[in-house]
Amino acid sequence: MSAASPPAADAPLLVVDDLAVTINGASVVDGVSLSLRRGRVLALVGESGCGKSLTALSILGLLPKAARRVRGRVTLDGQDLTALDERALARVRGDQASVIFQEPVASLNPLMRVGDQVAEALRLHRGLTGEEARREAVAMLTRVGIPDAERRAEAYPFELSGGMCQRVMIAAALVCQPKLLIADEPTTALDVTVQAQILGLMHGLRAEAGATILLITHDMGVVAEMADDVAVMYGGRIVESGPVEELFADPAHPYTRLLLATIPRLDGRRKEHLRTIEGVVPTADQWPDGCRFRSRCPLAADICSRTPPLEPVRSAVRRAACWRTAEAAALA
Amino acid sequence: MTEPLLQVRDLRVHFPLRGRGGVVKAVDGVSFNVPAGRTVALVGESGCGKSTTAYAILGLEPATSGEVRFDGRDITRLDRAGRRALAGDMQIVFQDPSAALDPKMTIADSIGEPLAIQGWKSAAAARRVFAVMDLVGLPASFAGRTPNALSGGQRQRVVIARALALSPRLLVLDEPVSALDVSIRSQILNLLMNLQAELGLAYLFISHDLSVVRHIADEILVMYLGTIAERGLTDPVFAAPTHPYTEALLSAIPLPDPVAQRRRRRIVLTGDLPSPLAIPPGCPFATRCPLAQPRCVEVRPVLAPSPSGQAACLVRIPAADPDAATRAAQR
Ligand SMILES: Nc1ncnc2c1ncn2[C@@H]1O[C@H](COP(=O)(O)OP(=O)(O)OP(=O)(O)O)[C@@H](O)[C@H]1O
Ligand SMILES: Nc1ncnc2c1ncn2[C@@H]1O[C@H](COP(=O)(O)OP(=O)(O)OP(=O)(O)O)[C@@H](O)[C@H]1O
Ligand code: SF4
Ligand SMILES: [Mg+2]
Ligand SMILES: [Mg+2]
Numbered sequence: 005m006s007a008a009s010p011p012a013a014d015a016p017l018l019v020v021d022d023l024a025v026t027i028n029g030a031s032v033v034d035g036v037s038l039s040l041r042r043g044r045v046l047a048l049v050g051e052s053g054c055g056k057s058l059t060a061l062s063i064l065g066l067l068p069k070a071a072r073r074v075r076g077r078v079t080l081d082g083q084d085l086t087a088l089d090e091r092a093l094a095r096v097r098g099d100q101a102s103v104i105f106q107e108p109v110a111s112l113n114p115l116m117r118v119g120d121q122v123a124e125a126l127r128l129h130r131g132l133t134g135e136e137a138r139r140e141a142v143a144m145l146t147r148v149g150i151p152d153a154e155r156r157a158e159a160y161p162f163e164l165s166g167g168m169c170q171r172v173m174i175a176a177a178l179v180c181q182p183k184l185l186i187a188d189e190p191t192t193a194l195d196v197t198v199q200a201q202i203l204g205l206m207h208g209l210r211a212e213a214g215a216t217i218l219l220i221t222h223d224m225g226v227v228a229e230m231a232d233d234v235a236v237m238y239g240g241r242i243v244e245s246g247p248v249e250e251l252f253a254d255p256a257h258p259y260t261r262l263l264l265a266t267i268p269r270l271d272g273r274r275k276e277h278l279r280t281i282e283g284v285v286p287t288a289d290q291w292p293d294g295c296r297f298r299s300r301c302p303l304a305a306d307i308c309s310r311t312p313p314l315e316p317v318r319s320a321v322r323r324a325a326c327w328r329t330a331e332a333a334a335l336a
Numbered sequence: 337m338t339e340p341l342l343q344v345r346d347l348r349v350h351f352p353l354r355g356r357g358g359v360v361k362a363v364d365g366v367s368f369n370v371p372a373g374r375t376v377a378l379v380g381e382s383g384c385g386k387s388t389t390a391y392a393i394l395g396l397e398p399a400t401s402g403e404v405r406f407d408g409r410d411i412t413r414l415d416r417a418g419r420r421a422l423a424g425d426m427q428i429v430f431q432d433p434s435a436a437l438d439p440k441m442t443i444a445d446s447i448g449e450p451l452a453i454q455g456w457k458s459a460a461a462a463r464r465v466f467a468v469m470d471l472v473g474l475p476a477s478f479a480g481r482t483p484n485a486l487s488g489g490q491r492q493r494v495v496i497a498r499a500l501a502l503s504p505r506l507l508v509l510d511e512p513v514s515a516l517d518v519s520i521r522s523q524i525l526n527l528l529m530n531l532q533a534e535l536g537l538a539y540l541f542i543s544h545d546l547s548v549v550r551h552i553a554d555e556i557l558v559m560y561l562g563t564i565a566e567r568g569l570t571d572p573v574f575a576a577p578t579h580p581y582t583e584a585l586l587s588a589i590p591l592p593d594p595v596a597q598r599r600r601r602r603i604v605l606t607g608d609l610p611s612p613l614a615i616p617p618g619c620p621f622a623t624r625c626p627l628a629q630p631r632c633v634e635v636r637p638v639l640a641p642s643p644s645g646q647a648a649c650l651v652r653i654p655a656a657d658p659d660a661a662t663r664a665a666q667r
């Protein structure tokens with residue numbers, strides 16, 4: 005394919021190809037590949053420290069200083085983001101792709117009125133004047149469900165609840181109608197009833213505006229509710245991926261299977277012993293060779309000291325990186 | 337009939353705000369019991385007063401009014417010596433796991449600290465430290481390590497071991513698994529269930545995670561802005577909650593099951609939580625309640641018998657209207 009050809013309409017909006025990130029030489033993201041189609045929600049799920057946020061930050065060139073991208077390419081709507089310099093990337097951010105960060109209150113500027121924070125992107129990327137930008141910002145705040153937005157736009161973040169701040173973040177992220185929204189744990193810091201409001205809002209954005217969302221979370225319940233497709237990470241790698249219903253119905257990777265089995269169910273037997281995953285996640289400089297789940301996997305065998313490839317499993321649209329997926333069904 | 341191990345009667349903890357005037361009624365008339373060997377869960381959203389209730393029970397925050405009894409004895413206003421004596425019976429595991437352990441102290445010294453305060457001899461204390469480490473599944477080789485050499489789950493075991501050192505009969509657990517990863521969470525929940533079965537401990541289990549609460553608790557108290565909205569045995573409350581707030585909470589739990597999740601009807605609350613400084617005079621939930629009637633804004637409901645236990649909702653339980661209750665009493 006020549007570099008100049010325009011992307012086909014059904015081509016994926018976002019393609020991450022073989023991304024690898026190190027911190028002080030330790031491999032924290034290793035060979036991550038993702039593909040996200042327009043209008044879909046892809047959930048990146050995994051436990052603390054597995055590399056979800058670093059993957060997201062790499063996409064928009066926002067890696068922390070200590071981290072280095074050592075491999076991989078990111079393409080957004082046919083444009084190679086990894087080839088862009090910092091100024092060009094800054095133009096992409098907030099315009100074609102935006103991020104909602106993990107900590108809503110901390111990510112807003114405490115000294116700036118929330119309305120101005122939403123309007124800023126419009127001035128920056130759309131060249132709107134102060135008054136136009138303010139009017140559009142208020143309209144956006146109304147759309148994300150902030151009552152009395154005209155007045156609330158004048159408030160500072162500390163004057164608003166956590167749920168309200170998260171709505172402001174979402175409004176600021178969406179006001180320039182980006183093609184891609186990256187939401188890193190958008191509801192983790194919120195109460196369940198407020199989480200339900202924000203998830204409802206994100207459902208609405210999909211239905212009305214056809215938003216394409218990369219959703220990062222550690223909560224399998226949020227995945228089940230929001231995602232079309234899932235990629236499960238462990239130790240900086242994707243260990244399993246596929247459509248959400250197929251994957252939850254019959255997880256192929258031992259880690260996914262056990263992870264789902266450890267969660268207490270509302271319809272489970274009360275006080276019953278819960279399934280556990282023995283041991284702890286090793287630190288990034290102490291991964292075992294081969295399969296990184298090997299040190300905790302009940303199925304681990306000699307072959308697991310070689311790295312299992314992420315290969316088709318169970319159906320044409322599913323992948324897993326495990327030598328023993330055939331035996332995994334007996335696990336849980 | 338034996339008395340419940342812990343009794344809390346009409347507990348209030350108010351924080352007067354200096355300068356600005358006004359009072360935060362963090363806990364405003366809460367009553368419940370924790371029987372020996374049982375788990376009672378306190379659930380509700382951030383800021384509803386769960387931790388403050390726990391602190392008042394432990395005497396770490398003075399009660400504005402009301403009464404706390406342990407084993408039949410009034411412990412609401414103990415002096416320091418009285419508190420120290422009580423430490424052998426009742427211990428707390430604090431909410432913030434990173435602040436719970438002194439980073440410079442070894443694991444063994446942290447676990448042994450309550451023993452040292454009680455004046456245990458060092459040989460006996462050392463034996464006890466290793467015994468409780470064994471109880472919570474910490475290898476003896478960890479004794480000389482500092483907390484930064486431990487994982488989050490291991491640190492939480494240390495904190496639980498320290499709380500168990502004096503063989504208490506009641507453990508107050510403030511969000512004991514919230515900061516832990518799912519795969520580690522189930523290890524700690526299993527540990528807590530095992531310890532209860534072995535040692536006959538009673539738990540006051542504070543959590544905002546309703547799936548966890550349903551799994552571990554015998555009884556559940558749902559708090560909203562300093563008051564109890566609903567209480568009852570776990571099964572009936574989860575099967576058919578009476579209070580519209582409990583209903584909304586249960587419907588908002590994200591189920592790790594895409595098929596069930598998409599079939600489910602979810603109650604999404606509109607409206608905002610009132611400021612804790614200006615809790616309205618009527619039902620505290622009225623600003624967000626899908627069932628609210630004009631009367632709900634005027635009259636504060638009281639807990640009254642419900643099919644699932646007790647609930648404070650004027651619309652669902654007419655007897656929760658204090659006027660109705662007074663009229664009934666007069667008749
Ligand atoms: N700025 C940094 N400096 C050093 N190490 C870091 C930094 N940011 C992340 N790491 C390390 O990189 C690994 C991956 O981190 P990342 O933030 O991507 O995890 P995550 O999956 O988002 O976890 P969480 O669910 O806790 O947000 C972890 O081991 C983490 O400790
Ligand atoms: N020392 C204090 N002075 C003033 N207000 C306080 C004080 N301690 C707590 N509060 C307020 O009392 C209310 C109850 O707080 P508490 O910490 O008990 O809530 P919680 O239910 O434990 O919440 P979370 O789930 O966030 O831990 C909150 O509005 C809080 O801001
Ligand atoms: S490759 Fe081996 S160690 Fe890794 S998950 Fe599969 S069976 Fe377990
Ligand atoms: Mg993260
Ligand atoms: Mg608390």
